[in-house]
Amino acid sequence: MTKLNRKTKLTMLFVILTIPLLMLAGAKLGNRYYYLISIVIMALSMIPFFVSFESRKPQARELVVLAVMTAIAVISRSVFIALPAFKPMTAIIMITAMAFGAQAGFMTGCMSAFVSNFVFGQGPWTPWQMFAYGLAGFITGLLGETGVLKKEKKWPVVIYGGLLVLLVVGPFLDICTLFLTAAMPTSTSASAVLLSGLPYNAVHATATVVVLALLYGPIMEKLDRIKVKYGMMEDIQ
Numbered sequence: 001m002t003k004l005n006r007k008t009k010l011t012m013l014f015v016i017l018t019i020p021l022l023m024l025a026g027a028k029l030g031n032r033y034y035y036l037i038s039i040v041i042m043a044l045s046m047i048p049f050f051v052s053f054e055s056r057k058p059q060a061r062e063l064v065v066l067a068v069m070t071a072i073a074v075i076s077r078s079v080f081i082a083l084p085a086f087k088p089m090t091a092i093i094m095i096t097a098m099a100f101g102a103q104a105g106f107m108t109g110c111m112s113a114f115v116s117n118f119v120f121g122q123g124p125w126t127p128w129q130m131f132a133y134g135l136a137g138f139i140t141g142l143l144g145e146t147g148v149l150k151k152e153k154k155w156p157v158v159i160y161g162g163l164l165v166l167l168v169v170g171p172f173l174d175i176c177t178l179f180l181t182a183a184m185p186t187s188t189s190a191s192a193v194l195l196s197g198l199p200y201n202a203v204h205a206t207a208t209v210v211v212l213a214l215l216y217g218p219i220m221e222k223l224d225r226i227k228v229k230y231g232m233m234e235d236i237q
Helices: 006-028 034-051 060-078 089-100 102-120 126-146 154-181 187-196 198-230
Strands: none
Touching (some): 034 102, 060 102, 060 198, 102 126, 187 198
């Protein structure tokens, strides 16, 4: 495994401390400032990414590629608006993270959740969704950077994607429901919410597995060609 660099540690600091504290502060304020909190979360998600450019001049095409991947993630969620539990978006975020690292994965996850909610509806749940999908990108990128997940081995990534949704992303979104609907969450209410969300999360996990199985190889091949051709993200990992 490779040693985590300072950029990754900075992102980890934002993920573990700053953003969850910001979300809890929003809950204490009665979730009246979710737009402001969402914008601040987006800004925080971008800071570590731009720090990665400190040793070289950033190239616009690097940001364009991430913007394109974010757009693909948004579209992949929007086309299944009639089946809201079927969310290919998580798989696209994971592919981006495997290609460009934890910082890019976290930023893509946050941005995708925020932008796609202009279709699905903004609300006090938006910051929670931004963090959940950003966390999916961050964890995936982190595992890719440290060598736990090998970019060239598709099936471990596919299996991991399903487990990530079932064990992390889905339950975290269920906890959001708990905090937004219960004045004083209890273990009983938490168990009820998590159990009721299990079928929904299972569909979400299935969508992630299917999309990764079908598109991980082709998209990753295209992204690798772009990186080699234009010398992109060469110092991020």
